[in-house]
Amino acid sequence: MKQKPAVSVIGMGYVGLCTAAAFASRGIRTIGIDIDEGRVEQIRRGKAPLHEPQLGTMLKHAVKKKLLDASSDISVATNTNTSFLTVGTPSQPDGSIDLSYIKNATEDLGNALSDKRGYHLVVVKSTVVPGTTNGTVKRFLEQSSRKTIGSELGLCANPEFLKEGTAIDDALHPDKIVIGSNDKRSASELTKLYRRFYGAKLPPLILTSPEAAELVKYASNAFLATKVSFINTIANIAEQIPGVDVGTIAEAIGLDPRIGPLFLKAGPGYGGSCFHKDLQALINYSQNKNYDPVLFRATEETNEQQASRVVGLAEKLLGSLSSKRVAVLGLSFKKDTDDIREAASIRVINHLKKKGAQVIAYDPMAIPNTKKKLLDQIDYAENAHSALKGADCAIIMTEWEQIRKLKAKDFQAYMKTPNIVDARRIYNPAEFSGLNYVSIGLGPSTGMR
Numbered sequence: 001m002k003q004k005p006a007v008s009v010i011g012m013g014y015v016g017l018c019t020a021a022a023f024a025s026r027g028i029r030t031i032g033i034d035i036d037e038g039r040v041e042q043i044r045r046g047k048a049p050l051h052e053p054q055l056g057t058m059l060k061h062a063v064k065k066k067l068l069d070a071s072s073d074i075s076v077a078t079n080t081n082t083s084f085l086t087v088g089t090p091s092q093p094d095g096s097i098d099l100s101y102i103k104n105a106t107e108d109l110g111n112a113l114s115d116k117r118g119y120h121l122v123v124v125k126s127t128v129v130p131g132t133t134n135g136t137v138k139r140f141l142e143q144s145s146r147k148t149i150g151s152e153l154g155l156c157a158n159p160e161f162l163k164e165g166t167a168i169d170d171a172l173h174p175d176k177i178v179i180g181s182n183d184k185r186s187a188s189e190l191t192k193l194y195r196r197f198y199g200a201k202l203p204p205l206i207l208t209s210p211e212a213a214e215l216v217k218y219a220s221n222a223f224l225a226t227k228v229s230f231i232n233t234i235a236n237i238a239e240q241i242p243g244v245d246v247g248t249i250a251e252a253i254g255l256d257p258r259i260g261p262l263f264l265k266a267g268p269g270y271g272g273s274c275f276h277k278d279l280q281a282l283i284n285y286s287q288n289k290n291y292d293p294v295l296f297r298a299t300e301e302t303n304e305q306q307a308s309r310v311v312g313l314a315e316k317l318l319g320s321l322s323s324k325r326v327a328v329l330g331l332s333f334k335k336d337t338d339d340i341r342e343a344a345s346i347r348v349i350n351h352l353k354k355k356g357a358q359v360i361a362y363d364p365m366a367i368p369n370t371k372k373k374l375l376d377q378i379d380y381a382e383n384a385h386s387a388l389k390g391a392d393c394a395i396i397m398t399e400w401e402q403i404r405k406l407k408a409k410d411f412q413a414y415m416k417t418p419n420i421v422d423a424r425r426i427y428n429p430a431e432f433s434g435l436n437y438v439s440i441g442l443g444p445s446t447g448m449r
C-alpha cells in the first residue's frame with residue numbers, strides 16, 4: 001500500500017475481516033491487524049481465512065487494488081486515523097464476559113499510540129457489557145498511551161449486527177448505525193467516516209452514550225434469542241394438539257406488524273457464537289447489579305431443553321434408542337456455514353450418545369469442525385444417502401439445501417426403517433405420509449403444511 005491507510009481494524013475474526021473488507025470495497029484504505037501471522041499472510045494474499053459468502057471475492061479485489069493490507073504489527077495502526085477493536089469477547093466459565101483480548105489489544109494499541117502526533121480515534125466494535133468502553137478500555141488506553149481521551153484520543157462504542165452467512169450484505173446495508181461516545185469530536189469523526197462509506201445511503205444514526213450503545217447490542221441479541229425460544233415454546237404446545245402446525249401460528253402472528261414475520265421459525269434451538277454467550281454475559285452482568293433477568297434465564301433454559309425434545313421425538317418413534325443407528329443430517333448451527341459453535345446438533349448428539357444410540361452424521365461443510373470437537377465419538381458420512389444407509393432414524397438438524405432436496409423415497413430406499421424427526425421443519429408432511437414422520441411443532445395427524 002503506497003498511500004497511508006485511513007482505517008485499521010484490530011482482530012481479523014469474522015466481524016473484523018468483514019468490516020475491513022466492506023471499508024476497502026468502498027475505497028477506504030484499510031489495514032487489518034492480527035497476532036496470528038498465518039492469518040495475516042492469507043489476507044495479504046487476498047484469501048479469506050474463513051467461510052463467508054462474498055468475502056473471498058471482496059478480499060481478492062481489495063488486495064489487488066491495494067485498498068486492503070494486513071499486518072501482525074500493531075504499530076502500523078498509528079499511520080491511520082481510526083482504529084476499530086474487533087477482538088473476541090468469549091465467556092468465562094461462570095458465563096461472565098472475558099475481556100482479556102480487549103485488554104491486551106487496547107494496551108498494545110495504546111503503547112503504539114504513545115509516540116503518535118495528532119488525533120486518533122479508537123472505536124470498540126467488539127460486543128462488551130455496558131461500562132466497558134468508558135471503564136476498562138478508557139483506563140487501559142489512557143495508561144498505556146499516556147494520553148487523555150477527549151484531547152489527543154477519541155473513543156466510541158459502535159456495536160455491529162452482522163449475521164454469519166450474510167455478514168457482507170449486512171455490513172454494506174445495515175438497518176442502523178449506533179455510535180456511543182462521551183465527547184462530540186469522537187462521535188463526529190466516526191459519523192464523518194460512515195458518511196464517506198455510505199454516501200447518500202447513510203442508515204439511521206443513533207447517537208448516544210457508550211453504555212447505551214453497548215446495551216443496544218445485548219438487547220438486540222436477547223430479543224432475537226427470546227423470539228426463537230418463544231416460537232419453540234408455542235411449537236411444543238402445538239405438538240400436543242391434533243391438527244395444529246406451529247407454521248400456521250407463526251404465519252398468522254407474524255402478520256401483526258407489532259410482531260413481524262422474521263425469527264419465528266421453530267426448530268431445535270438457537271446456536272452460534274453469539275446468542276448463548278451474549279445472554280450469559282447479560283444475565284451475569286445484570287445479576288451483579290442485583291437484578292435477576294428471569295426472562296432471559298427462561299430463554300436460555302427453553303433453548304437447552306429444546307435439544308432433549310428433539311431426542312424425545314426420536315424416542316416417540318423408536319422407543320429405546322439404545323444401540324439404534326441414528327443419522328444426524330446437518331451439524332452447523334445454521335445452513336451455509338461450517339460453524340458448529342453452540343450448535344443444537346452437538347447438544348442433540350450428546351443426548352443420543354447418553355442414551356446409547358450409534359450416531360452417524362452428515363453435513364456438507366461442518367464435518368472437519370465437528371471432528372475436532374467430537375473426535376471419533378460418532379461416525380461421519382460423505383453424503384446424506386450413505387448416512388441414511390441402514391439407519392433406524394434420521395434427525396434433520398440443519399436446513400441445508402442439499403438436505404431439503406431429499407425426497408421421501410430417499411429415506412425409504414436407504415434406511416432400515418424410515419423414522420424421520422424433522423427438527424428444522426423443512427419437509428412437507430403430506431409428502432411423507434407413508435413414512436414415520438414427526439416434526440417439531442406439528443400436532444398429531446396434521447395433513448398439510
Ligand code: UGA
Nearest residue numbers: 160161162163164228263264265267270271272274333334
Ligand atoms: C446473530 C444475530 O442475528 C446478529 O444480528 C448478530 O450480529 C450476531 O448474532 C452477533 O452477535 O455476532 P448469527 O449468530 O450469525 O447472528 O445467527 P442468526 O442468523 O441470528 O441465527 C442464530 C440461531 O438462531 C441459528 O441457530 C438459527 O438457526 C436460529 N434461528 C434463527 C431459529 O431457530 N429460528 C429463527 O427463526 C431464526
